[in-house]
Amino acid sequence: MIDDMLRTPEAIRDAERWTAHNYHPLPVVVSSAEGSWLTDVDGRRYLDCLAGYSALNFGHRHPTLIAAAHAQLDRLTLTSRAFVHDQFADFCRELAELCRKDLVLPMNTGAEAVETGIKVARKWGYQVKGVAPGQANIVVAEGNFHGRTTTIVSFSTDEDARADFGPFTPGFTVVPYGDLAALTAAVDENTVAVLLEPIQGEQGVVVPPEGYLPGVRRVCTERNVLFIADEIQSGLGRTGDTFACDHEGVTPDMYLLGKALGGGIVPVSAVAANADVLGVLRPGQHGSTFGGNPLACAVATEVVRLLATGEFQRRSTELGARLHAGLRSLVGRGLVAVRGRGLWAGLDIDPSLMSGREACERLAERGVLAKDTHGATIRLAPPLVITEEEIDHAVAQLAAVLAG
Template identity: 70%
Template sequence: MTTPHDITTPAGLDGETLRHIALTEDFAAHNYHPLRVVLATGEGAWVTDVDGRRYLDCLAGYSALNFGHGHPGLLARAHEQMSRLTLTSRAFYNDQLGPFAHDLAGLTGKEMVLPMNSGAEAVETAIKVSRKWGYLVKGVPENQATIVAMEGNFHGRTTTIVSFSTDSAATAFYAPYTPGFKVVPYGDFAALEEAIDDTTVAVLLEPIQGESGVIIPPEGYLHEVRALCNRSEVLMVADEIQSGLARTGRTFACDHEDVVPDIYILGKALGGGLYPVSAIAADGDVLSVITPGTHGSTFGGNPLAAAIGREVVSMLKTGEYQERATRLGAHLTRGLEGLVGEGVDAVRSRGLWAGVDISDELTSGRHFCEQLLEHGILAKEAHGQTVRLAPPLVATEEDLDLLIHAFRSICTG
């Protein structure tokens, strides 16, 4: 059986690691190109592989593990609910969904939430709600609704979502694509303003683009988008799946500009790293377009997901994790910026989230992550030369010093 990846045996890998890699390569589809480490356990910001080696997790499941591996409070709540009731389907009420919806609505400042499972499902839900709102409320002629999205976006992998992706790896050979989308350069307000017309029902954007390498828009951009949507009768839809829930030092990345979108899209950390939980949050004049039978999910809003999600919301209400992201992020940024010109071309950061552009004269982003692995650090390249960092918010300054030291060692030799 052939694979698209180099699976030659590198020095230093033990038999148990190689056995698991071979099993995965032989029997799992090759839709990922993982670093060559096989993880078995995790606690806090640290994980251990099958051969007993420990690593500092600086990816945190693409921000799904904001609260670290095996957070005691989250585990306790999950175990409690698992022993009671895990699934009912939405054919019946359950005693966890209402309290979760109430608390998440309070956290977002919105009137209603619609729970789903994966982030991509939540994005699809926001697209459907936006289109239906456009037809029923704005009055766009049927079948003419358009949504404006951004170049460099990442919102998921469904056929509709990749239809407005600008990443050729995500789109090749999946045509025909879903119509109804316009794509403009991220951060270019003039281009966005020009793209909006009477058929536009929504502007869909990440307040910080994660997959593109932690790309932060120009200061004031989100505020301009909000004002434009207001005067154009267009929904502002913020995908906060990676950027939200304390990652950037505020509950939502939009908070940095005091901007409130019409629809929040949430996922990843909403499940505490234990379970897939996602949702959109909006006011009733938007979500009221969804009526019985017009949208749903067997697992969306199930008791286990709702119990975990409610515990996450409770943790975020304390402000502890927002404060940690701000403080630890400043520490990490200071350490990394000292390497600019010494193997690092640029550092972009917001809270405990950073995109580090590695000089192509030093090495590739992929190879840099492989070298970090040898230093006991888990990270992943974004596109090309960028290494993205998103340690769990439970990491310590001492943990981050290890990360900074590893960067310095690789950059300076």
């Protein structure tokens, strides 16, 4: 069925021949992109409703970001942190200001940001809170997705992520997501942090109950525990505010950022916190050869400046309302439920109709690209540059798929 979409399926077969099968991509071979649209090797265009899992919040090849990358490529691309380059201070200062924090620690991938947050929280626990050596504990939530390193999958509840990757790293307590009472009960004298996604993306864009995040903030403050918000997918304009935590007026002790920070051009991640937290690190205790490199900083600084205008947060709010209204009209017509915030939605399809994978394949046939997760759930996360007409088009194609 899907091979008919392409006149050159050999490109897919070649990719499968030479690549470890840790992904199961849709059979579309992309060759170029602009804004909200992708073009395959046969010239067929697709509306991108995944945006690189929010890495492409500003669309493909945003002219401001491409210009910054081109200019920096002609000057300097890497020094390592053994030296200071002329893009570093501006990036760190402007991102710290956006986050309302004192300090920034740049890394590359989201998983690196999470690992950095874990290390900093443990060190803070020992040096500042006074936890006994080797006893630090971090409270996390069921259904989390923070990455796929061995430490991170140690506290995953997804068997695909965990199976056969042990032995696992100790020091984590898992509680139900959205259950403030369970979280409160799990915090003890050895707890150094609570690590949460303010909206769980991989789980299907799950929004916690109203009051949950303020409750977590209150518990962390009362118990002298760091609140670490993993905003790698939910942050940087995706939900209609700069950060998903902003919707409930919550400021965590530490932000973990990534994906959209690189503008869809280079991998960039960062940890942002105040000096009393990030200040526990000393030279030689943590680092990255490529973290904070000149090319990454040049692009990411422009990302921060785009966000500082507020334009993309407004677009996400206004266009997200249109998207969710359209999706809610399909509940009872093939959709069981719709969740999300801003330009981010999780859709549960009636499993008697089709799986999430089948829905995404049929959407691809109609020129719309999305991604399934957990059986009959699909996620929509279009670039924030999408238009009203393009949103209506995506919803119409989904309606046609559900109608059979």
